[in-house]
Amino acid sequence: MCSETTTPEYKDTLNLPKTDFPMRAGLPNREPAWLERWEKIDVYEKLRAKGKADGRPSFVLHDGPPYANGHLHIGHALNKTIKDIITRSHQMMGFDARYVPGWDCHGLPIEWKIEEQYRKKGKNKDEVPVVDFRQECRAFADEWVNIQREEFKRLGVYGKWDDPYLTMNFHAEAVIAEEFMKFLMNGTLYQGSKPVMWSPVEKTALAEAEIEYHDHKSHTIWVPFKVRIVSGDGAKLTSTDLLEARVVIWTTTPWTIPSNKAVAYNPMISYGLYKVEATEEESWTKPGDLYVFADALAGDALGKSRVTEFTRVRDVTSEELSGLTLDHPFNGIEGANGFWDYDVPMIDGDHVTDDAGTGFVHTAPSHGADDYECFVKRNWLDRMTHNVGEESEFLPHVPFFGPEINPIAGKGNALRVFDQKGKEGKANTAVINKLVEVGGIIARGRVTHSYPHSWRSKAPVIFRNTPQWFVSVDKKLDDGMGTYGDTIRTRALTSIDKLVKWTPQTGRNRLYSMIENRPDWVLSRQRAWGVPLTCFTKKGLLPTDEGFLLRNEEVNKRISAAFEENGADVWYEEGFKERVLGNVVNPDEYEQVFDVLDVWFDSGSTHAFVLRDREDGTPDGIADVYLEGTDQHRGWFHSSLLQACGTKGRAPYKNVVTHGFTLDEKGMKMSKSLGNTIVPEQIVKQYGADILRLWVAQTDYTADQRIGPEILKGTADSYRRLRNTMRFILGSLGDFNEADRMHCRDMPELERWVLHRLAELDTTVREGYETFDFSGVWQAVFNFATVDLSSFYFDIRKDVLYCDGDTDRRRAALTVLDILFHRLTTWLAPILVFTMEEVWLERFPGEESSVHLVDFPEATPGWLDGDLAAKWAGIRKARRVVTAALEVQRRDKVIGASLEAAPTVHVEDASLLAALKSVDFDDLCITSAITLSGDPAPSEAFRLEGEVEGIGVVFEKAEGQKCQRCWKILPDVGTHSHAGVCGRCDEALG
Template sequence: MCADTPEMNSPDYKSTLNLPQTDFPMRAGLPKREPAWLERWEKIGVYDRLRDKAKTEQRKPFTLHDGPPYANGNLHIGHALNKILKDMVVRSQQMMGRDSRYIPGWDCHGLPIEWKIEEQYRQKGKNKDEVPVVELRRECRAFASEWVGIQREEFKRLGVTGNWDDPYLTMNYHAEAVIAGEFMKFLMNGTLYQGSKPVMWSVVEKTALAEAEVEYHDHQSHTIWVKFPVVRALDANGARQPQRGVNVVIWTTTPWTIPSNRAVAFNPELSYGLYKVTEASEENWAKVGDEYLLADNLAEEVMKAARVDAYERKEDISAKQLDLMVCAHPFRGIEGGEGEWDYDVPLLPADHVTDEAGTGFVHTAPSHGADDFILGVKHGLRMTHNVLEDGSFRPDLPLFGGALIFDHKGKEKDANKRVIDAMAGVGALISRGRIKHSYPHSWRSKAPLIFRNTPQWFASIDRDVGDGQDALGKTIRQRALNAIDAVKWTPETGRNRIYSMMESRPDWVLSRQRAWGVPLTCFVKKGALPDDPDFLLRDPAVNARIVEAFEADGADVWYMEGAKERFLGKDHNPEEYEQIFDVLDVWFDSGSTHAFVLRDREDGSEDGIADLYLEGTDQHRGWFHSSLLQSCGTNGRAPYRGVLTHGFTLDEKGNKMSKSLGNTVAPEQVIKQYGADILRLWVAQSDYTADLRIGPEILKNVADSYRRLRNTMRFLLGSLGDFDEIEPVKPVDMPPLERWVLHCLYELDQEVRKGYDAYDFQGVFQKVFNFATVDLSAFYFDIRKDSLYCDADDSQFRHAALTVLDILFQRLTTWLAPVLVFTMEEVWLERYPGETSSVHLEDIPETPADWHKPELAQLVERVRNVRRVVTAALEVQRREKVIGSSLEAAPEVFVEDATLVTLLRTVNFADVCIASQLTLTEGAAPEGAFTLDEVPGVGVVFALAEGEKCQRCWKILPDVGTHAHEGTCKRCSDALG
């Protein structure tokens, strides 16, 4: 056994130190502990208590209106991102003094739910069409209700606060009554009309789709080049001149639309020519001597596709010449055609034709394209109804009756092939091929869509709205464009995006040919045409009866026996009217939510306008868009003052998440492994205005940041154990370093409030995190640990530090509570464990203006710069094993700036540098001194501290061992009494 040393024989002074003491664990254990806090918040009624508090204090309301998620499946990471962002907004606004209200909601109607019920029917061998519609609707309601319950618990598990006991559901009776009432406002103001237009149609779902329900994916289509024979032209005098052998050539990727062709479009601004084939293989469809009209910029490409070996350009063809030409349909005179296509096909001028691809001529089927329809209306072209709702050709269509474009699973069938074969048979083709291109698909079934002409109900956005509010704009489009500029868009690019969409959007297709939804509550007069003044029944008394019935029993009453007689009453003969059974586009449902949530609910918005709508960037064409249209049609204004958008979630490599790729990150998995606070912290650390990446490595980094922050809070808790026993020190009586911390808090408080108001959660967290880990943990705490641990209990110096720690505690917990809802509650309850205590019932404390000391901050910054040189110099000695601790050092610090030397002598610079002894010397550092280029005029010469090590504070000082208490310095001996 080695000989005794003085240190081993000296008293154990550890029990005399004020070392941090806390039960707050370093290991959070969030996955297991978070549910208990959720139960506690529910038990003490945090959300309701905040409403009572706001009412008592007459706080200004802040309403974030929840965009309704769809009630048909478990949450994905995008849901979590969205709801967490909303929760951060709500909580931060509340803690800054507002009455911050949040009413969760759900979209409950629509095709996906109805489809699920139909799948169940098929599995049971039931025919959906034989099930009474009310029974089907009730099963849809039960299905949606079940998923609302599941999703509600999943959202709550994320720590999201709100009125969970009374959410809004679009299938609630009052909601259905209001949605019907809002629809009937369009009926009454003249913007509702029935029209026959080509709309995006899903043959899988057998319904029309709105633009917001369409997404684009790569799809392989047939591509064909087709000859339209020119049969006559008019000369300059208007006389008919027969034509032989000249063909207008078109190119299309939808061969199935050729039977519905009614015209060919050209662009008068393009250059056209007549081209003749001079050399070609005998096997080619393009024959020697054929003459084609083509856009000059595309002629070479067309001839190449047709495998023509040589050709010549015979002459220019002017726009005036084209305008006087008439073609025959390629199927004119076809055997078995029964005269179906024996009509003229005019050439018509149109701006949408380009020479970027194709031939410079566009085959025009008004029933199957948006541009085609517009051109058809302008020139009175006949609409066709060749394609049925299941994607098949009408049975009586010659040659092609019953042919199917896509089947019920979205797979291509025989329509394209049969049309192509028929054209090849009559010599109408010059080439064919396949092309992969972006093509519209249903965002629900993921199946390709078709443009199909069907009778649908529309809200016109360019008709005058007859409601007497012309000052807001005469049309819905004008009102919407005006309203957009009155809204604050975050980020600002959102404004331009929705503005351009609103400028060019077509009329709103309101009708869907389904069963589960709010019906289009209107009646049409039998025998009347859509343009007739009395076609639509517009009777306020009828409308009132409908709303009253829906309010009492829901929209199912529309489908019950005797409904027509009940609603028409005695004023109208039921035999003269037809009841409409289409249901409303679900975007009309969600677009109307402002009316039954913001306007009608007591906890809604006082003026019926939300302070904020917050959804993903895709909602510029979705919920933001439909809400704006709906509200402008009924109120003349937007239903929101602010709109915030976030990006999509991607995996760590920036790839779109896909179950097939196995790169999805489920919220449930993250919570199970890390806890919801880590997921919330991921949101706070991310730039949500762009797409957000998430994955195992990213989450590990987030967890590391969390641990560092938790360590800061643990230090505060451990050090504040005896704070209640002291008299807090006034700022004016504090040392400079404490007053500097208060100054930092003042400036940071401004940044936090500004950031929360701008919804800049990433900026807020980064600033608070850097302050906590750099300014506090690595600087202030590091310096003040000695005083906190070793100074006497009655030391004013220590009391000042404790006062600052208490102030830090109050602000850090409330600043971070909107982000780390569980952890800050845990921290708060560690100090304030009352039965009804909660950090979420607190506000961010007001910060006194007299804490602001910019001149002091400049001085401290100069001190910190000198300290950086000293600590860097001591770190060199530590790495070389000369010292084990900075307390073993007694550096000499050379400073050229005399005023800086004076400043350093006003503080205990040795303590600032955590050195036992330190000498300050005014002047240039000697050669060989340690310096840092970024801190000129400062040098350090290393020396070992002289004296003995104090057995209480561990400083090495010359006076150790000369005081009453063995092995202590004067400060420690005095503290021991």
């Protein structure tokens, strides 16, 4: 093989690679220049013009809006890079692939930041005019939109950056209001009072998507309820012993005991009556006491109450339990003025288990989802309580615990479950102490368990009954959009199964289960920064009364027009109610609602003001792809589905693609406290954005991914290997011109085999991009580039490219290299946006030139040749045996280079032997000569037992002299007109 150390007079005659393409990429310093170049030539808009001119089919990936309140984290980078790869690859496959980035701008996170600024300045939010406060929120969001936009662009993400969508734009706010008013008009909107997740710190209801679970240490108490009445069938079955007994509940929320309205049991659980025989000296029980427990839990509960001996008296049947009426633990106590002197019924419930506690569940329908559903089932909603306020404080009307009379809290101060910083307040201990005082407790303790917290404030939340605005997911709709069902739930479930493709498929199961079991949608939040619930209620009417909600199209139009012109702030301007209701109804008869919409409704409405209303949207308002993290099954995927099923009758997407979370190298969740966070900015500064993009492409994003210093080093190494491949192609094509191009049929078999592999890869690449399998695309192309090309084809053809003169086989090799250049640069351009642009411009410089303005080249069907591929699979196996045999000789220092060898290769398979004889096998093995034999291999022959059978290699040194130009050792060297060269090189020298 020739080399740069060849004799000087012959070195200059070689066709050595020539390129300015550097081996060291220098991406951190060079990438910004390409970004400026793309902006200057306006690549994105050129593609839009091309799409119109060519009449390309539309492809729209709709951007799930990130939140405009901080610098990007690694999850943002993963998300936006995946989206960019999808958009770019579909553009290069012949689509008009548009991407409009967007931002969520309303909501509690931004409002919370402004409130933090107020607290630092000693300002009170409630003293600031609401419109002024909203303007500060708007300015805050706008600032972060601009920061995040530049950070996304630095990652090489292209899109309509000069005109993104913002949920706080006036048109967006108008459409969000219009979409809300569609629910108002179709009758699904209602005001209800039910327990919702409530943040005492943020003083608002929260959606499930805004909740995260952390360990929390809670009080636990065992509370006995006296049996007062035995009635119904239970009276026939029960002896008087139950009238002396007490039913014991266990709870981790003592503060809810004052709101107890029932005790639940499960008919499938075995219960018994237990008698205390002996106790420790200090116990809240005494010998002779009778208690009812689930049998599986009786021993543990009695042990907690320091009972040392007890007797199981008898079974207690579910029929008996159903007939019991209990007293509240505070029933009849002095100073309560009869507040708790009501019946506490026993009710059956499937949610009751005997895994922990007592087998009985204290039921406070205002403070628990299961509790509430039990009361809905019985039509007992008139028994709901309103004992706890927005700061998780007991309200003044609650005896002993209200702020005006509670000695613990002090006059004017309220007992709270959690204080303003999310720490435990005094409500639990106050209730426990009162229970101890009245003999209403038999044991207490503490337990650490998973508990819901607000993901913003990180503070624990409570279930609290408050008036909220809901959309019914099961109300039958008569809106002319019933193709996929007549309720929001049925339309959503049908869409999931029949209209949407899920990547991965597990996403379908997760969302289907959520929709199938979800309650009605809570729309309202008790905050200031958002789109208001644009509705009015009739004074003096109850939410269940006809006419409670004003439903009037003219009013709706006026609201929409006002929002379109001046934004949602006008809702809070003095006199707005009178302006929109005037000449329609008497404004004095109506109350204006000032709750704001949950931000998930905002983002769930984007299909209307982005996909439907924008010129670069879609005619039907349906996106080809929604892509977000797996948490969005309960977030954006979920709210968009519900919202569109209520206003469009179907899902707003055709494909839903889900990615996992990003973890550190050990699989740990990233955390500032652990010091294991990796931010995109650090990676870009150290390696460049293309390395980050390559990490995204290499990973299986459908599962959780890992990233860290060692992983990034591996990614950078893969990048360098690929860059070396591209550098070789560029250097070898320096003297290629169209006159050199050869047709496939005229090429040697080796070149035709490469073209066959390209045809196979074309299918793999296109299918991979179509199905969003980027790791499959990368692995296929990378393995081809490094194994099939660099380690095989390039290694073999260097001799021809460097040393041949104007031969057909050199022209064939150059033709294949040109084809490889166009395939590899375009196939990898969606992933390595900067590097492939650099490669492209190295060959095709020019002010308007860009790899991102071209499509994937179409594969030539004639390249596929299965018979040839099968033949060359055998040839490559045989070559592996030869190269392994020569490696042994090199290791033992018998030879220094493979060109010093001229082995004999014994091949048992006659068809394989014929195949090897039909090609220049010595060139393939990079030896100076090879002898092929069908004779049995001698015992000393080298073999690859277990890997390649039937082939043995006997090493022999090459005979002759070393050609001073190509370094082959051949007998004819020195017999030609040019001194010291072989016949092939003599001919090349002319």
